């Protein structure tokens with residue numbers, strides 16, 4: 001590493017106080033107002049920006065191995081850095097599926113060699129994500145990737161006995177099962193939220209109950225076996241109520257919400273543009289409001305992107321033929337700023353919690369999610385909340401372009417990301433910790 | 444109006460002008476010379492990615508009576524059934540110089556995708572997309588109802604129309620609810636609750652689960668086709684029970700009021716949603732619907748293609 | 762904008778045309794009047810009632826919409842179709858008199874002949890117009906003319922009729938020739 005000494009000035013900390021931050025050798029060495037640059041420090045003026053602990057994503061699809069035309073660990077890592085992330089969790093639904101120690105170690109190693117963020121693989125719960133037999137959960141936990149989060153995301157662990165066994169088994173190493181809650185029978189061929197809009201435009205409905213019934217069941221199972229359950233991408237007002245109920249009973253359940261479910265509704269489907277086709281589907285305005293409220297009051301623990309890159313041909317077609325999923329990493333913090341902070345629902349301390357402390361804690365990423373203090377690893381995300389920009393799908397760092405926010409003006413832009421003291425994203429440039437890679441990142 | 448994708452694209456005035464135009468064109472279809480020079484030199488593509496001989500032939504007859512060149516691009520054995528994307532197909536049609544594409548597709552929204560895309564520049568006419576809409580069918584149904592029941596009025600104010608059967612999967616029902624209510628008719632959907640979509644309460648119509656309660660008070664009854672594969676999907680216990688509660692038979696025909704008509708978009712499952720004597724009886728206008736279909740489709744093609752859309756600011760000039 | 766034909770002149774011209782039609786065809790027995798919508802249809806009505814007054818018998822009268830046969834459809838916004846009403850005796854073997862307000866390029870009449878041919882085969886087809894403004898583009902001439910109005914190509918001739926416009930008048934708009 002060439003220059004690892006930085007002085008970041010003009011910042012506001014999550015608690016609202018003004019401060020400068022000095023970074024040296026990967027650690028925060030000073031946090032105080034009006035620091036002066038010592039010899040060998042690069043001064044970066046970040047006036048008007050907010051410093052957050054480096055963001056951690058618990059739900060990322062990096063597509064490698066198997067779908068490298070959509071995304072690679074490298075391109076996804078760059079998108080993550082550009083979005084302010086220092087750690088991402090690579091979902092298991094690759095090809096081959098991440099259901100063995102070999103695959104998770106490979107993904108982990110690819111992340112290390114990319115050098116933009118920590119890439120923590122998520123292991124499959126069942127072999128081949130088929131919902132029938134447990135994957136080699138113990139071996140993945142013991143591998144160099146030290147997997148602690150297991151998920152069949154994309155598919156629901158539908159069989160209640162398999163779910164029970166998985167919940168029990170991961171207790172051995174303090175793991176957690178992240179459930180993609182979707183009753184497959186109630187959602188056969190489903191295309192979008194079931195309601196007024198689906199009835200009118202004739203796309204097969206995806207009832208809220210198909211999500212809520214699984215959430216309720218798994219909460220009761222987790223309570224019964226005293227294990228940790230995490231609910232992926234919560235989308236319904238009813239789901240928020242169920243989680244709230246479970247937390248009141250002291251059950252060990254955590255939940256995530258995606259930025260897109262905090263902003264978009266099923267009315268987007270009126271265009272039939274499958275850029276808005278996502279699993280679970282966009283719901284109604286009432287759901288959006290319940291999700292925002294749940295995230296603000298802590299019922300929903302974290303924001304996770306469910307970043308799901310797809311090649312152009314997967315979206316340039318009829319809605320029902322199109323793939324589910326949308327990009328998320330690069331726009332996540334802007335959307336949280338816009339939907340939660342600018343609206344007064346959350347302060348920056350809460351954003352730090354939902355996007356850094358809490359996800360790191362759920363996944364047991366011990367080196368992440370630390371409060372910005374002297375001596376802590378210099379994982380820092382800088383956002384300028386006043387900066388508005390127009391999303392351009394042609395300028396994303398991701399290898400795919402399927403952002404539903406193309407053409408939208410988003411409020412609050414990530415201006416820098418420091419990953420263990422290294423500026424992975426600064427002045428519009430993405431730089432690997434290995435310094436080998438240096439590419440323009442567009443706007 | 445450049446495309447016809449949904450009844451929502453039409454104002455009441457637009458809809459009435461299509462019906463009026465069809466009425467004039469029906470005269471031509473009845474005359475000795477069945478061919479008009481109106482669309483000479485225009486190329487119309489029938490893009491049928493889903494089998495529907497009736498609708499395709501109806502559009503083809505309409506286009507040919509207006510002297511358009513018609514190219515049929517059907518699913519069987521063609522590239523569409525082999526997974527060629529809608530985009531590739533559209534670009535092919537563009538290269539062929541299609542002035543209009545009449546699209547039938549199993550995917551809801553396929554017509555709108557084609558129209559909204561930059562893949563081709565011609566007009567798009569929705570000839571049935573998935574379980575979304577089938578606007579030309581609704582227009583011909585409204586035309587048929589108006590002809591029989593409006594007593595000279597140009598809309599359907601005061602008339603009551605029942606649409607009976609598989610509303611959930613029916614593009615005909617969706618288009619008809621929108622159009623008939625726009626034209627002033629009162630629409631009541633009659634179906635088992637399993638065959639009504641969640642969200643149907645927001646539609647501009649009434650809902651009933653009881654055909655016998657409704658049948659004496661309607662001016663027209665439209666029976667929807669029940670697809671046999673629904674049987675295995677548990678929407679109702681079996682065909683016999685469906686027919687008993689929701690089928691149109693001679694007893695129910697007798698319960699209808701004087702002058703009331705029986706309609707069906709076809710193809711019929713005789714013995715399931717409609718008995719043969721109901722389908723062929725004096726109240727039935729089912730065969731006439733087919734003939735009216737050609738006039739309506741001529742009107743649609745005429746209004747979309749004959750003039751220059753660049754000069755069309757609002758609807759139709761006179 | 763100049764007044765080319767005031768109301769009394771229009772009335773006199775229509776009476777004269779009615780007489781000429783009867784004279785040319787030796788009475789109204791075999792005549793079918795077809796007005797070309799919209800203004801030609803109203804003129805046909807007036808001519809028919811004038812002929813009925815003169816002859817004391819009813820005259821076969823209807824309308825013929827030519828829209829579907831126009832060759833300029835693509836140069837304008839989409840047009841609504843006007844009613845075509847063929848009187849009970851039809852056109853087969855009849856002496857059909859087409860009636861329009863203004864004769865200009867002749868293209869409308871060409872379309873009318875096509876439209877008529879689609880309906881049947883008259884014994885003869887004649888043409889009556891209120892105004893002939895010249896500038897023909899086709900070999901077509903009127904049999905009965907209310908008034909010849911020399912115009913320049915830049916000018917336009919506007920016919921107003923009481924039934925539609927509240928008053929009878931023919932105006933010439935645009936620069937003088």
Ligand SMILES: [Zn+2]
Pocket residue numbers: 153154155180232233279280
């Ligand atoms: Zn998922």
